[in-house]
Amino acid sequence: MTAAILASEGASFGFPILPALVFVPMIGAIIIGLLPRSRPEVARQVAIIASLITGVLSIALLVDFDKGDDGFQFVVSQTWVSSLDIKFFLGVDGVSLFLVVLTGILFPIALFAAKPEHDAKGYYAWLTLLMGGCMGAFLSLDLFLFFLMFEITLVPLYFLIGKWGHGRRVYAATKFFLYTMAGSAFMLVSIVALAVIAKAGDGGNVSFDFTKIIASDNLATSTGRWLFLGMAIAFAVKTPMFPFHTWLPDAHTEAPTAGSIDLAGILLKLGTYGFLRFGLELFPEASVYFAPFLLTMAVIGIIYGGIVAAMQKNLKRLVAYSSVAHMGFALMGLWALNTQGVQGSVLQMVNHGISTGALFILLGFLYSRRHTYEIKDLKGIAKSAPVFAGIFTVVMLSSIGLPGLNGFVSEFLTLLGTFIAHRWWAVVAAAGVIIAALYLLWAYQRVFQGEPDEENAKFPDLKLTERLVMVPLLVLIVFLGVYPKPVLDRIEPSVNRILGRMEVQVDRYHQPRTQGGSELKDVPAEGADSHGGGENAASSQPSSQEVAP
């Protein structure tokens, strides 16, 4: 049954759009690499063109995406290493769609928003390569290919932080590289073991094909759990989940602006996306088994990240810790293991990318004017730069989760999902929203309000280009806050596919349902019903039913 669903081709483009999404930036990076060092402005143009083409393609993908289809669309498959059944296998579904679009939007914006201080050529080459790697990771449906893409993103970011960063950049870059690579080491062993054990290929051979492995169901319970743990370490580091988050503040603080934007906006999502695609979908039993533990870690991350963020003296570090908290929400929704939670989690990934990306862009503007991120050096900027302060306010409120802006919708959904599954965890996590208001508003107060001292009084306001850069993000912040339905409609079928498969595979797992007549969003019930198929008789019981831990 699963195989049939996964094999659905859905809409298809006139040309292979998914490989184009991966290769256009990579080819751009190669072209930049071949350019002479003396012409940095050409490198910039090539980078902008390549990333804009990719961005436009990603939007075309969004337009052409068949929202009723819950399987993988635009599938492209090309044999790569025949004897191990490794393929260049790409496909997009509702879960990855918006992460791809986010990648397509955020990278050009990051290019416009910040310029390197030296060696422009290498900077642009690494950035475009990073874009290709992220696209590849979100689109891969071959475990081997996914691992390649997941790992290759380390190299560009390592150089971006190490060469164009601030202060202790080499330390931060090395820590980032090694920490993530150590996590991936476990994932590689897990992937290989999964392929070897599942023997999902033709004639019982090794295969790394995601869809074949899902269809094979060859795993013993305990094996599945061990392999899941191996994958989970890699994703927990990348997300980052408490207590694996310690690389993040360093990497963020020392990274150049564009590096921070892409790290927070895109790369962290590789962790949560990986959890969803290669955790939940690949190991349903182990996911149900470990969900309470991971949920607890996520909630600790929300509270811990918030409290530590409140104590920071450096604005960038503050936003970095706030990322730990926000990604905690995404994880929490994921491990609630119900439609609302998972849907909210995917939306939270997108929203965090937009809001935190925007925050880092603004911090980049601030740094380019004052050359500091220290809160104590900044004061009363709202007086000298009202537009900057205004935009910052909107972005900050979106990050806090003010109703009407994007952050609210996703945080609410994840809290709702968690409340249905594990009531008290949601209660604790809700405090995280308040803490977010605390640290962001407090920081805002110290930086923007009061009478500016001599240096801050000369703070120039945003230039026209800088304002234009912020426009698309502000539009998205408001749009997704007011009318998230188009996004949720596309995420939902795929989420239901994943959870529906979990219901089939795991005996003690049933999708909890909301009570009839509740005023909550009505997506879950009908979505799950259309999917659960034969399972419905067993599972459509009153809502008091909860996930067995």
Add this chain to the structure above:
Amino acid sequence: MSLALLAQVTGATQDPTPITAIQDQVHVPGPDIYWPALIPLLILLVGGLLLLTFSSFLRKKAPRGIFAAATVAIAVASALSVLPLWAQVQGWDKLLWWDIHPNPSGAYTTIGGMVGVDGFTLFVTIVICAAVALAALLTDGYLRREDMEGPEFYVLMLLSAAGGLIMAMGNDLIVVFIGLETLSIAVYVLSGMHLRRIQSQESGIKYFVLGAFSSAFFLYGIALIYGATGSTNLVHIKTFMSQTVPTQNGLLLIGLGLLVVGLAFKVSAVPFHAWSPDVYDGAPTPAVAWMASGVKAAAFAGMIRIFVLTFSNYEATWKPIVYALAIASMVVGAALAVVQSNVKRMLAYSSISHAGFILMAVEAGSAQGNSAVLFYLAAYVFMVAGSFGIATIVGRKGDGAHSLADYKGLARTNPELAVAFTVLLLAQAGVPFTAGFFAKFYAVEAAVDASSWPLAIIAMLSAVVSAFLYLRIIVAMFMSGADDGDDGPVPTRAERIPVPVGAGIALTLCVVITMVVGLFPNLLVDAAEKGQPALVQYDSPSSGSAAAAGTTGTGQ
């Protein structure tokens, strides 16, 4: 018995007709020789000797680069002469446009069962030839810079490679030993070649004394195994062990252990590694490029033949030993590499770590493991030869500038060198889209397939530790200098290190192949999978059915 046979080999001048053609007109007892099988070896041997002879007739100074060009030509010729053999072993009817009708086809044995020709041997032969060619290209500029021009360096390298070939094709412990000694003695001399560098002299002596010691272990192991099984021929040993269950196998076990020591020394596996950092540090850098790539490849070939193939029913004995060696090599190699401040020593320790990875694939003891060993060796030769190639160039005149500080700002003075080194280092670290990644992946896959989970996990974690080392070098090259916030002078283009043409070609080859194999691993995986070793029973022509040689073991 084997020694007697060998003596006959040297005197035997049989007509070179294939063994199949010989029916019953042969009356003189003695091994018949299937000459085509020996062509790659003969090209290297004769080529090396001719090079030496002709160069001694040269009155004037030899034209620039002539010796290097000749060595590369000899190595390439030898590698090319492998192709028909490969086609024959694989049973192909056609090699490109050339119709060959392989007869015999499949793996076979010749010279009275002394030499085995199979896919594995031939693959390793090509790898060794590639290593010689790369090392020769690096040597050219080096010798000129160090004012040591002459043919000796190349001749020694060719003879050493011939030893490697003998080792790879040896089907008899004595032949393997002869190969090992030919290989080693040439390398001992190579490491002491730099007369004006005291470290080079020291490393020559050190390598020689320890190497001779380990050879003695190996030889003693052979003697004990001969005592236990009554033969030095691998096929006979295997047959003997499958047919008899000795009540006392102490002799055999001790012999096996001594063989492990001898081979582990050559691949510099921990705890038999102590020589390698000192020797790598002191020896002329191009010689190190050859030592680290070609010598190891040959030693691993011997290891596969002896352990995986011959002693396959003693797996329970040698596998735990190799397991421990693999773990110790990976962990110690990675950990000690990190604390070095000399790039050559770093690379020496990292090559110990690589040896651990290859041992992991050997430990799998499966067809998959053998392919993984081959893939790793092939990828490793280019990564490591390229890395030492860069060390050769950056070493500057006197071959002494090898500290990490000497690499500072290389990205500014020689950007192309820095980029090449970065690619090679990242490949060694196992970063995706390089040959190094797939090599590691393949080895891990073999280990997991053999259910050696702890080995696989330790391998990947030690790869992370060694990644730190490679990052340190990259940081020194790219992220230091005054304008990067570092103290010290800003290196300028004026301090550019000259890159000799030969070394440039070698480095380009290494980088391109590392990248291409990383992007299209299928190219090499296919060959590595077809390169399976086989032990083939030798049928003497007098007994009639020569072609129908029975395969007694293909590393399954």
